Amino acid sequence: MVKAIRVHELGGPEVLKWEDVEVGEPKEGEVRVKNKAIGLNFIDVYFRKGVYEAATVPYTPGVEACGVVTAVGPGLTSRQVGDLVAYAGQPMGSYAEEQILPADRVGPVPPSIDPTVAASLLLKGMTAQFLLRSCFKVEPGQTVLVHAAAGGVGSLLCQWANALGATVIGTVSTKEKAAQAKEDGCHHVIIYKEEDFVARGKEITSDNGVEVVYDSVGKDTFEGVRERSYPVQILHEYI
Numbered sequence: 001m002v003k004a005i006r007v008h009e010l011g012g013p014e015v016l017k018w019e020d021v022e023v024g025e026p027k028e029g030e031v032r033v034k035n036k037a038i039g040l041n042f043i044d045v046y047f048r049k050g051v052y053e054a055a056t057v058p059y060t061p062g063v064e065a066c067g068v069v070t071a072v073g074p075g076l077t078s079r080q081v082g083d084l085v086a087y088a089g090q091p092m093g094s095y096a097e098e099q100i101l102p103a104d105r106v107g108p109v110p111p112s113i114d115p116t117v118a119a120s121l122l123l124k125g126m127t128a129q130f131l132l133r134s135c136f137k138v139e140p141g142q143t144v145l146v147h148a149a150a151g152g153v154g155s156l157l158c159q160w161a162n163a164l165g166a167t168v169i170g171t172v173s174t175k176e177k178a179a180q181a182k183e184d185g186c187h188h189v190i191i192y193k194e195e196d197f198v199a200r201g202k203e204i205t206s207d208n209g210v211e212v213v214y215d216s217v218g219k220d221t222f223e224g225v226r227e228r229s230y231p232v233q234i235l236h237e238y239i
Contacts, residue, residue, distance in 0.1 A: 004019060006021070028074050060093040068085075069083040072103070168188075171190045
């Protein structure tokens with residue numbers, strides 16, 4: 001038996017229960033992992049509140065973790081006991097001391113990366129990679145607008161877009177977050193509670209707009225862009 005967080009009913013943080021669970025042994029194509037660190041993501045809150053529906057109730061939340069392989073299924077050669085690995089996405093259940101995972105869902109973590117960093121970065125990092133290199137491939141010389149620039153995904157987008165040679169405009173809600181966004185690579189930071197981000201964005205770009213907006217806020221910012229005819233391609237992300 002190991003300890004895990006269990007959710008028996010939907011609600012606030014009070015529904016999270018620390019309980020004993022049976023993990024079992026890995027089957028063919030599976031590994032058993034002893035978690036050293038787990039990632040906390042807002043999607044976990046969505047499942048707990050019922051915004052998203054968990055496959056079963058009760059369930060163990062969490063979709064991101066880093067740990068050490070303690071057992072492998074029959075015939076598995078791609079992973080070995082002692083490997084440091086991480087995963088993000090499915091299956092749900094990372095809020096646990098140990099868990100069974102499909103071997104093809106875990107990836108090796110190099111010794112130079114701390115487990116805490118790996119567990120907190122993987123899901124957001126994959127999101128940032130998808131947005132910057134697949135949804136819209138950011139190129140040197142382009143200008144991008146990142147809403148919630150000081151957030152988990154936003155901070156990665158700013159750093160990465162800057163490294164790609166783009167001019168990065170970020171929006172935040174406070175002066176403290178503005179300082180963080182600046183540190184993370186934003187060339188221009190707009191505190192949207194103090195100034196109109198559309199007007200300021202047009203000013204920064206000499207009325208040319210930007211090539212892409214990464215929007216993790218939603219209606220408030222989307223409507224502001226659409227109604228004022230800000231010339232952009234808008235991509236929403238929900239991490």
